[in-house]
Amino acid sequence: MTEHAGAPAPRTAALRVAVLGASGRMGGHVVRAVRAAPGLELVAEVTSSAGLDALLDAPAGERPDVAVDFTVPGVTEINVQALVGAGVHAVVGTTGWDADALDRVRGALDAAPGVGVVVAPNFALSAVLAMTFAARAARFFESVEVVELHHPDKLDAPSGTALHTARAVAAARAAAGLGPVPDATASSLDGARGADVDGVRVHAVRLRGLVAHEEILLGNAGEQLTIRTDSFDRSSFMPGVLLAVREVVRRPGLTVGLEHLLDLGA
Numbered sequence: 001m002t003e004h005a006g007a008p009a010p011r012t013a014a015l016r017v018a019v020l021g022a023s024g025r026m027g028g029h030v031v032r033a034v035r036a037a038p039g040l041e042l043v044a045e046v047t048s049s050a051g052l053d054a055l056l057d058a059p060a061g062e063r064p065d066v067a068v069d070f071t072v073p074g075v076t077e078i079n080v081q082a083l084v085g086a087g088v089h090a091v092v093g094t095t096g097w098d099a100d101a102l103d104r105v106r107g108a109l110d111a112a113p114g115v116g117v118v119v120a121p122n123f124a125l126s127a128v129l130a131m132t133f134a135a136r137a138a139r140f141f142e143s144v145e146v147v148e149l150h151h152p153d154k155l156d157a158p159s160g161t162a163l164h165t166a167r168a169v170a171a172a173r174a175a176a177g178l179g180p181v182p183d184a185t186a187s188s189l190d191g192a193r194g195a196d197v198d199g200v201r202v203h204a205v206r207l208r209g210l211v212a213h214e215e216i217l218l219g220n221a222g223e224q225l226t227i228r229t230d231s232f233d234r235s236s237f238m239p240g241v242l243l244a245v246r247e248v249v250r251r252p253g254l255t256v257g258l259e260h261l262l263d264l265g266a
Contacts, residue, residue, distance in 0.1 A: 017245060018044035018055060018064035018088075020079055021071035026093060026234055030068050033238040040245065052079060056086040063087070066245050069094055073156060077101050084108045084115050091244040092119045093237070095160030106254050116248040120258040121160035123240030127214060128258045130229040131161070134216040135168040137225060139176035141218035144169055145194070149205040149213040157204040158195055161214055164257060169216070170198035 017034050021027040022045035034042045043064050046052050056063060066089045069079050073096025083090045085108065097119055105117055122128060138144055146169070148162035158166075180199055194203035212231040217224065231237065240258050247261045255261070 014039055014041040015066055015245065015249065016041050016043045016064045018042075018046055018067040020046045020052060020067055020069040021094070023047045024070055026070040026237070029234045029238060030070060030241055033235075033242060034068075034245070037242050040242070049075065049078075052082060056082055056088070060087070065089060066091060066248055068092075068241060068245060073097075077104065080105055080117060081108050084112050084117065087112060087115055089115055089248045090117045091241065091248055092117065093123055093241065095121060096156050097160065102254065102256065109253055114252050116251045116253060116255070118244045118248045118251070118255045118258075118261070120240065120244060120256075121164040122212070123237040123244065123258060124212070124229065124231045125240055125258075125262075126229040126236070127161055127212070127231065128240065128262065129264075130214060130216065130227050131165045131168060131257075132259050132264055134165055134218070134227050135172045137218055137227070138169040138172040139178065141220050141225065142178075143181050143217075143219040144173075144200055145181075145217050146197075146200060146202045147205065147215045147217070148202065149207065149210050149215075151210050151212075152206040152208055154206065157206070158197070158202045159204065159212075159214075161212070162202045162204070163197055165214065165216060166197035166200040166202050170200050173199075 017040050019027055019030045022031050031042060031045055034040050044055050046055060063086060067083050069076050069090060069092045071079060071094050073094060076092060076094035080090050080092060109115060109117060146162050146166050148159045150159060185193055194201040211233065214229050216227045243261055244258060
């Protein structure tokens with residue numbers, strides 16, 4: 001989902017990048033990736049709200065062009081609103097966003113023409129492709145369920161990736177005129193059938209040793225298609241993060257999902 005067309009003039013200078021949540025697991029990877037990336041200059045590692053305030057209080061020419069937010073759900077919207085208000089593009093990997101929060105960001109962007117925000121549930125290219133393939137396959141199958149598997153330190157369940165997947169699959173099924181996924185369950189323990197996301201069941205697994213994994217299971221009578229993506233290390237997210245950093249300056253408005261930055265065809 002991309003809003004607001006148009007692009008500013010091409011840039012020649014290195015993009016100035018700040019990383020919010022720089023002391024976290026993902027933030028540390030982003031810091032190292034930005035430092036090593038051609039055409040990007042790391043100008044700030046922000047670890048607190050006070051640090052963000054100081055960064056945005058700097059003169060306009062000393063602010064970053066793009067800030068990457070890998071903080072926590074409780075502060076990420078506040079951060080993005082502050083960045084947009086200061087005219088700084090934002091790339092957001094923190095999950096926990098809902099429709100109301102995204103609408104509030106859209107409202108802020110309406111008052112900040114030329115500023116872009118990319119919110120991506122997952123930056124791993126394999127995960128983005130898995131979500132895209134699942135949505136395309138959904139109209140051909142009677143049944144579908146999503147299983148996401150993560151480390152036990154993850155704060156939200158289901159994951160943002162699983163929610164994004166389920167909503168895309170549900171929309172594809174609705175567009176194809178398919179009815180509800182068949183399920184004759186008459187009694188169950190609470191949670192046994194997972195969360196219901198627009199009619200698609202989503203199950204969350206938390207195990208030590210995992211990083212980020214997802215399976216989309218699609219079934220018909222006599223056949224099953226399994227689409228699985230595995231991230232074994234957080235370095236797998238960095239190509240997608242760097243892609244979003246470079247693209248957000250050319251995409252005013254709100255973009256939700258990395259798939260919109262890739263040439264995946266119709």
